[in-house]
Amino acid sequence: MKVTTTVNGTRQEHDVEPRTLLVHYLREACGLTGTKIGCDTSSCGACTILYEGESVKSCTMFAAQADGGTITTIEGLAATDGTLHPVQQAFHENHGLQCGYCTAGMVMATVGFLQENPAPSERDVREGLEGNLCRCTGYHNIVKAVLAASEAMQ
């Protein structure tokens, strides 16, 4: 079936099987490999993207469900001149990563979270990112980065 979406402002049209998961559509059909597959069971959040502006786990959604929709992936955050999104900048400055595998999902979940809760407490951040796991257990600096991003974006 044909699945047409707008990903990071670009129209994408691909012929895929109905069982194609959104994360495979993004990585294999659109060639956007910034979105990672971690646990593949809806637990770890590495595959988090924004669908219609809200954070979702792209391993637990069919591409068919996103037909006609608008998607933002990690590749769509920075400005065209390379200026990082404030959340990316905050992760960079606070060393909000260790091995980096969870980072794209953490950043996308943070962008979605800060839209809904622009001035969170540390506890809010920890609860708001409960759907994202860092197997290096690097949460301390991730939380610091999210709080720094929220200040930078006010």
Place this chain on the structure above:
Amino acid sequence: MIPAAFDYVRADSADAALAALQEHGDDAKLLAGGMSLIPLMKLRLATPGVLVDVGRLDDLSYIREDGDQIAIGALTRHRDLETSDLLAKQCGVLRSVAAQVGDNQVRHRGTLGGSVAHGDPASDLPAALLALDATFAVRGASGERTIAASDFFRGFLETALGPDELLTEIRVPKAGTNGFNYQKFNRRAQDWAIVGAVAATVGGQKRVALVNMGATPIRAHAVEQALQSGASVADAAQHAAEGTEPPTDLNASVDYREHLARVLVRRALEQAG
């Protein structure tokens, strides 16, 4: 993990969804938010031949007053429940429980109707609806009917919904802004409850329901009766495991779940006040 192949049909109306169910029979399955069904399909524990996507039936996404009840469209997402001003004023318990489902990403996609129709005893919202004596409006080829929550959950992932029926609306009483609490016990923040206990107050009476203490969500009738007979919260909570048949799994044994039920019911009732 890749699900088994299926045909995809997007329903643009409730009638179209019902027609598709009629046409494809047992081979068809409704897809709402997909937060329970898609993981099962990826594990190939569910292999429907046809998926009928009702996720875009926006006319079944609403929360509104209806006399002395609140009517909620089956496709209302958890995120809409947890941010609803109407629920904050009229049924705080449902809003509070919705906010504890899964994680942000799951709550953006998951729907109340999907959670009810899936009928998982480990889900949070079905127990809350059982405590509230909710009613479910259902449409099928032969018309509409209403099913009480107490008659709806029949067995493990088994409900009173027919294979050609669509859950359209959930109705709950106006249970107010206080007198409720949800105790969800798990080891990791986003996990299913190992055991959960919902306490709510409806018309001045305490209601208690349990998560993951049997094949279905369960009302803790013995606790409610003890409270009505004037027992203290601590004494009433001792009855929490009566009539339950909790599972044993790698998280907890039967004994431990029974212990948790007693402790969590006591905490829920103490917090509910």
